[in-house]
Amino acid sequence: MKGLRERYGASPLHLLLVLCSFALAAYAGVRLLTGDTLGVVVWFVGAALLHDLVLLPLYTVTDRAVQGILGRRRTTGERSLPAAGRINYVRVPAFVALLLLLVWYPLILDRVPGYPSYTALSADVFWGRWLLITAALFAASALCLMAALWRTHAPRTGPGRTRRLRRRRAPAAGRKR
Template identity: 45%
Template sequence: MRIFRVLYGEPWWHLAALLASFALCGYAAVRLLAGDWWGVVQWTVGAAVVHDLVAVPLYGGADWLLHRAVRAGRPNSPRRVAVVNHIRVPAFVSLMLLLVYWPLISTDSGAHYRAVTLLDPGVFRSRWLAVTAGLFGLSALHLAVRLWRDRRDRGDRRRPARRPDPPADATDA
């Protein structure tokens, strides 16, 4: 086992889990491609092309604009990076929710959704907006607490350390 660990770099169960996941993915691929393999290939290639040619420039440009908007005189201050990340994370989660639930948020599939589930599809847009507002609110609160702690800690470091009083024995000598 020691030789295996030295050669592989991880414990044996890591390799076993990796091989099991490859087997599961292979099984899923065989089942998926058994029906309409050409449609799966088209969707996969189309998603990759749309992602690379449309999505990457869009969110790369949005990130660049966010960095430019947050720039506060100092090019790479830790505070600027913190602000950018506290905007970036809730925006990512919100956009992923929008992507997954787009048909229900846009109410394009409202009649079909109501027929299948007997539930009202009109609540998804307001719920997505509420979740988005909650994500940004929690992120802003977390950022405020973080900046307050940083400012408090910096203030403690700026105060000069108080010299301890000399021991009573030293004055007698």
């Protein structure tokens, strides 16, 4: 066992899990390609091209713009949350909202014909609900950002801080004036 761990770099359980995941991926690939192989290949290539040529530059430019807006720091000498930390309070709710839109877009954009007749539910509510969920995600993120900023600007008090302040104020022993 020790020789395997030294050669592989991880435990035998890790190796077993990696091999199982490869087997599962191979099984899924075989099952996926048994139907319309050309359609699946075209879909994968189209998705890769759409992502690499359209979506990646779009969300990179958007991310840079938001970093530029949120990246400005105060110069008053106060501690503040770094720009890399602040940007995540916009990235996370935007990612979750867009992921929900991607997964549920047929219902949100009312692209499912016959949905009310199959389910006896109205299809008109999904757009408003997605907007409410998105607003709630951004509101919760704003509250988390406010709490993080409050923590960084809150005055630190306690025994450790008082001792450090006293040391700064007291003249050093042995120093000539």
